[in-house]
Amino acid sequence: MLQINSVTKQFGGIKAVDDFTCRVKKGHIHSIIGPNGAGKTTLVNMITGVYKVDSGTIFLDGADITNISTDKLVYRGVCRTFQNLEICENLTVLENVLLGFDKYMDKGLLKSCFRAKSILDDEKRYIDRAKHLLGLIGLEDLADKKAENLSYGILKKLEIVRALGTSPELILLDEPVAGLNPKETQEVSDLIRTVVADEVTIILVEHDMKMVMQVSDYITVMNFGKKLAEGTPDEIVNNQDVIRAYLGSGVVC
Ligand SMILES: Nc1ncnc2c1ncn2[C@@H]1O[C@H](COP(=O)(O)OP(=O)(O)O)[C@@H](O)[C@H]1O
Ligand SMILES: [Mg+2]
Structure with a gap:
């Protein structure tokens, strides 16, 4: 490959x-x-x-x-995670996963960071997929928690799930x-x-x-x-x- x-x-x-x-x-x-x-x-x-x-x-x-x-x-x-965490701390867990769908949304990564609220309003099917991905690692209950409040271990898992979001x-x-x-x-x-x-x-x-x-x-x-x-x-x-x-x-x- x-x-x-x-x-x-x-x-x-x-x-x-x-x-x-x-x-x-x-x-x-x-x-x-x-x-x-x-x-x-x-x-x-x-x-x-x-x-x-x-x-x-x-x-x-x-x-x-x-x-x-x-x-x-x-x-x-092709996508990756970083040696140092690249999670947007001011966003929720769910919003961080949604950033992974960026390529389907015709919005820049940075824009998505700031427009995550409108994505939440518009794109139910993306939200469903993000929740499905979070469910795979037992993080669905934390979907609405701000990333800044979560442990380092959870954030590392979140980063992998986010990378998966790009399929x-x-x-x-x-x-x-x-x-x-x-x-x-x-x-x-x-x-x-x-x-x-x-x-x-x-x-x-x-x-x-x-x-x-x-x-x-x-x-x-x-x-x-x-x-x-x-x-x-x-x-x-x-x-x-x-x-x-x-x-x-x-x-x-
Ligand atoms: N951006 C950079 N500028 C200068 N030197 C770098 C840079 N990135 C890596 N290096 C150097 O390249 C070598 C390999 O580093 P790196 O790829 O980070 O190794 P590893 O990930 O295996 O620990 C090291 O000597 C490191 O200091
Ligand atoms: Mg290294």
Whole structure:
């Protein structure tokens, strides 16, 4: 589904991503792991049009999407969540999910932020779908609560649900369980595995190895901007290069 061919991105003297090549299969949960500074977020930023590549190409379903803007990628079924939360705190939970429907509404994301009230008035079917999505993760009772009053764990889940609102084919999750407690982490794992993976292909950047090993179909390991290894979870935990560079011994899976 996604072909990343020899992409490179340099910041000053640092090659954040260095001649990186990778294939993501349709329907897979494909994790990208590696030490801090390995280039994972930069890679996600290039795939999602936040950064332009210095060189290399990216193809989605055979179409060249290299350096296409984030907005246009949403229309091609690509969306993402951010390492740092990008929730509109002054809006309700429901309104935040409605922002995900932006592409169908012919309104800019920012405008939607301010016009959410009129969306609520106009678009019952969007509201029904948003409530359905919230129901999938047990947040329907919080639909009318202001996001600013909710816990970090709930907001992280909300961000994934909001990304689902665009009905994506490919979703990129950058550290979706960072800062969550074990119970919340399990809930997000379940959400990703059962709800999300049924509908979409997922690229997951995550440090929580227990979760990565539980949910991934395939794993690519990055180190110093390059691909260090790739394989199934079993292959990765037993790969000596990966153990040396990243996992250490005694990984609990
Ligand atoms: N916008 C930027 N400007 C300058 N350097 C950056 C920028 N983004 C990332 N980097 C650098 O690129 C390298 C890879 O960073 P990043 O992609 O965030 O790694 P990871 O997500 O794997 O922790 C790091 O050395 C980081 O400091
Ligand atoms: Mg990162």
